[in-house]
Amino acid sequence: MNIWALSTRDFLRLLRAALLGAGAELAALALMATAAWLLLRAAEQPPLGALTVAIVGVRTLALLRGGLRYAERLAGHEVVLRWLGALRTRVYQALVPGSRFSGGDLVTRLVSDVDALQDAVLRWLLPAGVAALVGTSAVAITLTASVSAAIVLGAGLLVAGVLLPWLVVRITRRAAREDAPRRAELAERAVELVTGHRELVAAGALDEHRARATAVVDEIAATDRKASAKTAVATAAGTLVQLVTTVAVALLCHASVPWTAALTLAALTSFEVVLPLIGAARRVPEIQASAARVKAVLETPVKPTGTRRVQSGHFRLANAGVRYPGRAPALQHIDLDLPPGKRVGILGPSGAGKTTLLRLLLGSETPTDGQVLLDGHPLGEYADLPRIISGAEADAHIFHTTVRENLLLAKPDATDGELAAACATAGFDLGLDRETGPDGDALSGGQRQRLILARAVLADPKVLVLDEPVEGLDPAHGDAVLQNVLAHAKGTVVLVTHRPEHLAGFDEVLTLEDGRALPASAAGRRPARP
Numbered sequence: 351m352n353i354w355a356l357s358t359r360d361f362l363r364l365l366r367a368a369l370l371g372a373g374a375e376l377a378a379l380a381l382m383a384t385a386a387w388l389l390l391r392a393a394e395q396p397p398l399g400a401l402t403v404a405i406v407g408v409r410t411l412a413l414l415r416g417g418l419r420y421a422e423r424l425a426g427h428e429v430v431l432r433w434l435g436a437l438r439t440r441v442y443q444a445l446v447p448g449s450r451f452s453g454g455d456l457v458t459r460l461v462s463d464v465d466a467l468q469d470a471v472l473r474w475l476l477p478a479g480v481a482a483l484v485g486t487s488a489v490a491i492t493l494t495a496s497v498s499a500a501i502v503l504g505a506g507l508l509v510a511g512v513l514l515p516w517l518v519v520r521i522t523r524r525a526a527r528e529d530a531p532r533r534a535e536l537a538e539r540a541v542e543l544v545t546g547h548r549e550l551v552a553a554g555a556l557d558e559h560r561a562r563a564t565a566v567v568d569e570i571a572a573t574d575r576k577a578s579a580k581t582a583v584a585t586a587a588g589t590l591v592q593l594v595t596t597v598a599v600a601l602l603c604h605a606s607v608p609w610t611a612a613l614t615l616a617a618l619t620s621f622e623v624v625l626p627l628i629g630a631a632r633r634v635p636e637i638q639a640s641a642a643r644v645k646a647v648l649e650t651p652v653k654p655t656g657t658r659r660v661q662s663g664h665f666r667l668a669n670a671g672v673r674y675p676g677r678a679p680a681l682q683h684i685d686l687d688l689p690p691g692k693r694v695g696i697l698g699p700s701g702a703g704k705t706t707l708l709r710l711l712l713g714s715e716t717p718t719d720g721q722v723l724l725d726g727h728p729l730g731e732y733a734d735l736p737r738i739i740s741g742a743e744a745d746a747h748i749f750h751t752t753v754r755e756n757l758l759l760a761k762p763d764a765t766d767g768e769l770a771a772a773c774a775t776a777g778f779d780l781g782l783d784r785e786t787g788p789d790g791d792a793l794s795g796g797q798r799q800r801l802i803l804a805r806a807v808l809a810d811p812k813v814l815v816l817d818e819p820v821e822g823l824d825p826a827h828g829d830a831v832l833q834n835v836l837a838h839a840k841g842t843v844v845l846v847t848h849r850p851e852h853l854a855g856f857d858e859v860l861t862l863e864d865g866r867a868l869p870a871s872a873a874g875r876r877p878a879r880p
């Protein structure tokens with residue numbers, strides 16, 4: 351996939367920006383040349399009429415230079431911001447469905463990497479195009495006075511505009527390669543220092559970790575300084591090339607004094623467009639890495655989402671199983687019929703496969719054996735699965751915002767009254783405006799569990815799945831909360847618990863062990879609920 355793809359209209363806009371930029375720089379070049387010619391011609395004291403065109407020319411060129419530069423900035427930024435907006439949308443759409451990237455990586459790809467591509471166009475592509483146009487024009491004009499001066503100017507511009515930037519790219523790339531493992535170590539240590547702060551304090555290893563992180567920062571800074579010094583030498587070399595070339599053009603031009611002065615200053619000015627490419631070359635390796643990462647995101651196939659809508663909501667597991675590579679099956683030979691309204695309890699020791707079974711029903715796990723069907727079709731065919739089945743899952747996330755916003759995820763148009771009712775059902779008694787903190791850290795474990803339960807109650811899905819929903823609460827309170835939630839649930843319920851007494855009145859109890867359903871439970875339908 352080509353991330354640089356531009357519509358024909360945007361390509362023409364970019365071309366217009368490049369032409370405007372080249373026009374602005376040529377106006378600057380002509381301004382210097384005309385001013386030089388004017389000064390030297392005026393020194394010969396000709397009649398004023400002989401200077402009038404040049405005087406008007408200087409003023410016109412000065413105005414033109416400013417005006418064209420402004421127009422070029424406007425045109426260039428318009429096309430780049432339009433292209434960037436479209437690219438960010440494509441990256442976002444590629445990132446969201448599979449959530450294949452997470453946390454900082456996701457933000458980096460969506461924000462910094464896409465922004466870096468903006469520099470590729472504004473600091474590289476456009477200036478390089480403008481420099482090529484201006485440089486060629488300067489050489490062509492010099493050619494009218496002296497072939498050797500034109501050759502020297504062409505060579506000087508190539509050294510400053512191609513060779514030196516290429517050297518800077520190499521220097522920066524080598525420094526980035528040297529720094530890569532250090533930057534990875536720094537990122538790792540930074541995460542350890544932030545997320546494992548308490549453990550490090552407890553183990554008395556905080557100072558040692560901090561010192562090592564500081565040492566890594568110093569090593570990175572030293573490599574950066576070395577690369578910066580080399581880049582500075584390259585930049586100075588560019589200025590030297592400008593100087594030497596300008597002097598050479600002055601000496602090699604065998605035209606009249608005013609014309610030689612004009613060409614010399616034109617040569618000097620033409621370098622002003624080329625020299626910034628040396629500094630901009632430092633960003634090239636970074637831009638290339640960002641482009642590769644964005645390309646990888648756009649090229650990774652996105653899991654197709656289905657189009658089918660759920661009708662009755664009848665789930666069925668037929669000989670379903672899940673195997674992770676190199677491990678004993680997490681789940682195998684599971685048959686479960688889950689018509690609307692049925693209540694199924696799942697029991698079993700830790701690691702028996704209870705959560706895996708729920709994940710199969712939720713569609714977040716794909717069966718490696720057998721089938722999971724909804725109204726007779728595989729789950730992947732449905733577009734609205736989360737609307738039908740949801741609940742309090744083991745890995746449910748609490749977002750860093752308020753209680754209200756966390757609840758509204760389940761039902762965006764819920765009134766405060768509905769939110770309060772859901773909280774009451776789940777025994778959650780904090781205010782709706784209470785901040786939850788990152789990952790719900792500002793809540794106690796029990797409060798987090800009850801908030802997740804309140805969210806499940808509010809969603810009120812056809813099939814409610816509950817994964818040990820009151821495990822962290824004190825037993826009496828937990829039992830009361832669970833009873834409330836179950837009394838509120840109108841549809842199908844699948845409850846994972848370690849306590850069989852939670853399953854009184856359930857239609858079926860499935861006991862798992864080592865990923866298999868125990869025979870008694872497979873047959874063991876309980877009496878219907880009263």
Ligand SMILES: Nc1ncnc2c1ncn2[C@@H]1O[C@H](COP(=O)(O)OP(=O)(O)OP(=O)(O)O)[C@@H](O)[C@H]1O
Pocket residue numbers: 674677679680698699700701702703704705706707
């Ligand atoms: N992503 C995974 N990769 C590899 N193995 C996994 C993965 N997820 C689960 N397992 C393994 O599958 C088995 C079943 O895990 P599961 O989480 O379903 O157990 P559980 O019955 O819910 O346990 P608990 O009561 O402790 O929550 C375990 O042996 C677990 O280590």
